[in-house]
Amino acid sequence: MFKNIIGHKRIKNLLQGSVQSAYFSHAYLFVGVEHLGKFTLALEFAKELIGIKDDKHPDILILKHEKNIISIKAVRELQRKLNLSSYKAKYKIAIIDNAHFLRKESANALLKTLEEPPKQGIIILIANSLGSVLPTIVSRCQIVKFWPVSNKEMRLFFLGNNISPAKARKINKIAHHRPGIVLRAIQDSKYLKEQENYLKDLQGIFKGDLIFRFNYAEKLSKDKNIAQEVLKLWILNLRVELLKKQNKSCLLVLKNLKDALYLLRTNANARLVLENMMLNIN
Incomplete structure (x- = not known):
């Protein structure tokens, strides 16, 4: 059972x-x-x-x-x-x-x-x-x-399913101990790559100018559901960074992303929400 x-x-x-x-x-x-x-x-x-x-x-x-x-x-x-x-x-x-x-x-x-x-x-x-x-x-x-699955349980699962340590690390970075994401990433390599790219995009947004950010906001706003999933992924990873560094600017960005995610769940204009979010990322 x-x-x-x-x-x-x-x-x-x-x-x-x-x-x-x-x-x-x-x-x-x-x-x-x-x-x-x-x-x-x-x-x-x-x-x-x-x-x-x-x-x-x-x-x-x-x-x-x-x-x-x-x-x-x-x-x-x-x-x-x-x-x-x-x-x-x-x-x-x-x-x-x-x-x-x-x-x-x-x-x-x-x-x-x-x-x-x-x-x-x-x-x-x-x-x-x-x-x-x-x-x-x-x-x-x-x-x-329900709570995220423990490190020990995840290691046992990866070992039992012959997942290489390198792939396990990649999956853990996007899954954050959530079995549903783990299984999808194992079954769909394209999905895993997409999620990794979204994390790279976040780094690009931190480094990019306002034109780059607004172009990204326009692209992301075309699918509200995908936009929400991307923001959730960014939020989870920023939480991990915050636990490591206790960075005040990271905390402000995290709040900004959460506010944007909340608005995307309403009937708010996705592009305006995301552009406003980009304006407040430092």
Whole structure:
């Protein structure tokens, strides 16, 4: 059980113990930053409960956001299915990915199900942070906190998969102990190269003049999703540098990037946001 999942030994033991004892919470909240393997582990847990090997089954219901919104209509449809009798299994399991995208009315509708859960129903919510989910929902779930995978677990994984030390160092620089990024970098060399280039671009921005920075901002603004991923990568690497050097200017740049990332998640004009960010990088 969970043998192909990197790290998270404590969580795997917890869930495995629940399966073996047949003692579960009616609702779980898996919390942690992106790419830690929360959804993967939730799905594997659901498959163990149902007793299947395939990812798809009528008794496993998966709800994802559409354009960063989980609507009340989608929640009500999930509730309808969850209240139906199970197809063959003993349980019906709902996985709500990116639950931080629940609108207030959607969250309130879901709250009714959490307060009076179906007898055979188990709900697993997945979110980036506790603060992004309504406190009333948080209070009705068993919290399962995910953390970046330890150095030891990463070394064991790389050794077990014959990843060379040189490649492991490259992957670690972009992954920051996040299994989802590690696996993608191993499977897709083009992706690994792209991420390495984004880190080089950051150094170029520090050294470049305003014309270079504005040209880069224009290029990056063409895809808002990619822009957000690039800023997240830069933020993670600057945090590491900050821990090493305790540099005040690095701290200011980090704040500037975080502010820009926040605005990119709204309807703000991406190019204006990125150009303003470039103006404030020293």
